[in-house]
Structure formats: C-alpha cells, structure tokens
Amino acid sequence: MTIDNCKFEGQKVIVRVDFNVPLNENGVITDDTRIRGALPTLKKVLADGGALIIMSHMGKPKGKVNPKLSLGQIKDAVAKALGVAEVKFAPDCAKAADAAAALQPGEVLLLENLRFYPEEEGKPVGVEKGTPEYDEAKKAMKESQKKFAKTLASYADCYIMDAFGTAHRKHASTAVIADYFDADHKMLGYLMEKEVQAVDNVLSNIKRPFVAIMGGSKVSSKIGIIENLLGKVDKLILCGGMTYTFSKAHGGEIGQSIVELDKLDVALEVEKKAKENGVELVLADDCVCCTDYDFKNFAVKEGAKIEVYPANAIPAEFEGLDAGPESSKKFAAAIDGAKTILWNGPAGCFECDAFTDGSKAIGEAIAKATAEGAFSLIGGGDSVACCTKFGLTDKVSYISTGGGALLEAIEGKVLPGVAAIKG
Numbered sequence: 001m002t003i004d005n006c007k008f009e010g011q012k013v014i015v016r017v018d019f020n021v022p023l024n025e026n027g028v029i030t031d032d033t034r035i036r037g038a039l040p041t042l043k044k045v046l047a048d049g050g051a052l053i054i055m056s057h058m059g060k061p062k063g064k065v066n067p068k069l070s071l072g073q074i075k076d077a078v079a080k081a082l083g084v085a086e087v088k089f090a091p092d093c094a095k096a097a098d099a100a101a102a103l104q105p106g107e108v109l110l111l112e113n114l115r116f117y118p119e120e121e122g123k124p125v126g127v128e129k130g131t132p133e134y135d136e137a138k139k140a141m142k143e144s145q146k147k148f149a150k151t152l153a154s155y156a157d158c159y160i161m162d163a164f165g166t167a168h169r170k171h172a173s174t175a176v177i178a179d180y181f182d183a184d185h186k187m188l189g190y191l192m193e194k195e196v197q198a199v200d201n202v203l204s205n206i207k208r209p210f211v212a213i214m215g216g217s218k219v220s221s222k223i224g225i226i227e228n229l230l231g232k233v234d235k236l237i238l239c240g241g242m243t244y245t246f247s248k249a250h251g252g253e254i255g256q257s258i259v260e261l262d263k264l265d266v267a268l269e270v271e272k273k274a275k276e277n278g279v280e281l282v283l284a285d286d287c288v289c290c291t292d293y294d295f296k297n298f299a300v301k302e303g304a305k306i307e308v309y310p311a312n313a314i315p316a317e318f319e320g321l322d323a324g325p326e327s328s329k330k331f332a333a334a335i336d337g338a339k340t341i342l343w344n345g346p347a348g349c350f351e352c353d354a355f356t357d358g359s360k361a362i363g364e365a366i367a368k369a370t371a372e373g374a375f376s377l378i379g380g381g382d383s384v385a386c387c388t389k390f391g392l393t394d395k396v397s398y399i400s401t402g403g404g405a406l407l408e409a410i411e412g413k414v415l416p417g418v419a420a421i422k423g
Helices: 033-048 071-082 097-101 134-154 176-179 189-205 223-229 241-250 261-276 326-333 357-371 381-389 404-410 416-422
Strands: 012-016 051-055 087-090 108-111 158-161 187-188 208-213 235-238 280-283 288-289 306-310 319-323 338-343 377-378
Touching: 012 033, 033 051, 033 071, 033 189, 051 319, 087 097, 087 326, 108 357, 108 404, 134 176, 134 223, 158 176, 158 416, 176 416, 187 189, 187 416, 189 338, 189 404, 208 223, 208 326, 223 235, 223 261, 223 404, 235 241, 241 261, 241 319, 261 280, 280 326, 288 326, 306 319, 319 326, 319 357, 326 357, 338 357, 338 404, 357 381, 377 381
Parallel strands: 012 051, 012 158, 051 108, 087 108, 158 187, 208 235, 208 338, 235 280, 338 377
Antiparallel strands: 288 306, 288 319
16 A cells, blocks of 8 residues: 555545754754655645644663653644644643544644653663663563554554654654554655665665765774675765775874774775675775864864875874865765765765865766756765855755665664564
C-alpha cells in the first residue's frame, strides 16, 4: 500500500513524524523545517476526510517526563502549519484512547513526547549494562515495548511512517507498531518515500561517474560507509578532520590538528582498498591552519595566525581547519562531470567565515554538476547547514532530513522503520 492509492475517508490515521524541532528559552520554534517537511502527508489524510493522530519525539528525555521537551508547546504552531483551527493534545501517550475515539474526520490530535516513556526506545532504565540483571530487564522491557506499541496502534485504523530521521531505530512508534497493522493499512509517508528513493538513486540506480564526498572529524565514524562506497563509487573525496589521520599515516607533520592515532592502519587500508577497486581517492594537499581557534564560539581568537601549509607539513603550533586553495580546486575538479553525487560532511570548520572556502568549493561544484544533469544527495546536519549558508539549498537534487538513518542506509544496513512497512 502506498499513501497515494489509499483513501483515508472515515479512517483514523496515526502518523509517526519527526517534530524534534529546536526551541528557544521561551518554547518558541526557531526552525520549523521538519514540520513543513511532514505537511504533504498530514494534509493528504485530512483532505481525504480522515482523522489525524500525530506522534513524535523531542529531544532526549531518557524515559522521563520533562516539561521543557513537551510537544504541547508546539501544538499551536502545528495547527497553523496545517491550516486547522485547533490541534487537540493528549498529555499521556499511553492513555489517549478516549481522545482518539472522540476524534472526528478533519480533526487532529497530537500525542505527548513519545520518549517520555522508556518503552518507546525499549531500553532498560536504572540497570547497569552487561550485568545479568540488565539482560533480564531487557527482556521485560521488550515485552513492555510491544504493549506500548499495541496501545498506540489501537488508536487508529491506519499507520503511516514518515520520520526518516528515526527510521534506523527499532522503536515502538517507528517499527514495532507496524506489527499491529496488516499490509493494506500501513505505509510510508511522502517524506519517507522521497528519502528512500533518494538513497536508492545513489546506491542502486547509479549514473556514472559517481562521486562521493565524505567529511567530518573522524575516520572511525565513517569507516563502514567508506568501505561500502569503495565498491560503488568512481571517485571518493575524503576531507575535513579525517584528512590529518591520512597525512599522519604517511609520516606527515600535522601540528595540533585532530588525529586518530589508533586508526592510522585503517587509513592505509582504505587507500589500499580504493586502489584495488579502481577508485580514485582524492585527499587534501594543503590546508588552512590557525594557531588559536575557539571551537565553542566558532571564532579565531585575538592575535591568532592563519596560514596555508601542505597537509603533511603543518608547523607544531598550527592546526588544520579547512581545505587549502589547491585542495579546494582539486575537489571541485573531481566533482566536475559527475552524474551521481553524495555529500556527507564538510571540508572544515565552515561555521567560521575564515574556514568556509573548502566546503563552499565542494557545494558550488555540486550545484554546477546538478545544473548539468547530475543527481545530488546531501545528508548530515553539517552538510545541510553548508548548503543553507552558501545559498545552495535549491541548487542540489535532494537534501535528506535523516542524519544517522541516512548514514546507515548508505552503509548498506536495513532500516527497521522501512523494513517494518515493506517487509
């Protein structure tokens, strides 16, 4: 069943969305991107004449009630976005049966933060991991999770999964709940369908040349993705903090730059596998370096020096913080002519204007290739923030809403939130 060929008239529909939106100290939403992303699915249910039950998490309350993370704060904003007079609110997810039963076609009910309940994530609370007590508590919690999911399912006739950002977690509301609906009454929402299709375009429906850009500070956090991509891409650009682990692996001098000394062999193995697979591995030759950078406030400290040095010859007092001008040109040239592009992770500390050039060069090269017919998928909060900062959001093919979920999908892992619907 797909959302397009399902008619929701007279049906109660429970939709898992990702309304984990940022709030200021007054509980006001500072970025409603995630709410806007869910609107096509939610409006389809209402337009068909269905009654809508919305569920989401917010933050990490770890199974405890936290008023600062209550979804009650956003119900008026959701009503405004949906264009309805009111969004009703159920302050207890597990005791919303009466509110759901009373819901009429065209009405909307928002459930409280799912993660106020430990059953949502299914993790034992207050028991030390690795102990016999933990194993017993885990078994008991799994049963409680099933009961919680069954309760949520009992509120509705249909279930829609539309929260890609949590699709990699087997939570009560993202996967377990689907067990209580037959194949004709559970489906992916529009946002999920677009995310799954975008990943499929990159990993299965590849048009070549295929260029992937992996950034970020650590090789270890991306090694699974890198290894999976080495069997698929034509070119792999590795940038950001991981640059210095590769430089160090070849005996380079990297000054104060971030490095994983226990992953030098991993870096060399990546280079070896790239060669074996005929993949062109593109690494930085030079770096923009600084003597004193404030990472907390994204600022160069007063009196600090900024210089460009070879990536393997950085003076002791300097730290590499961005790809240098030659590396930026090299990255852009590697992207030129690509037909499939994946970007996850910036080339440096782009939050500070002194270190934006590497990431900007990558983003602009991707935009140029996209304009020439390439399919480009941008994922990960920092890469998305780069596109926003450089005004490139509308110049790439698709920007993913999922961080961890996208990375696991790229790594080749099955996402529980997708498997629960598709089988």
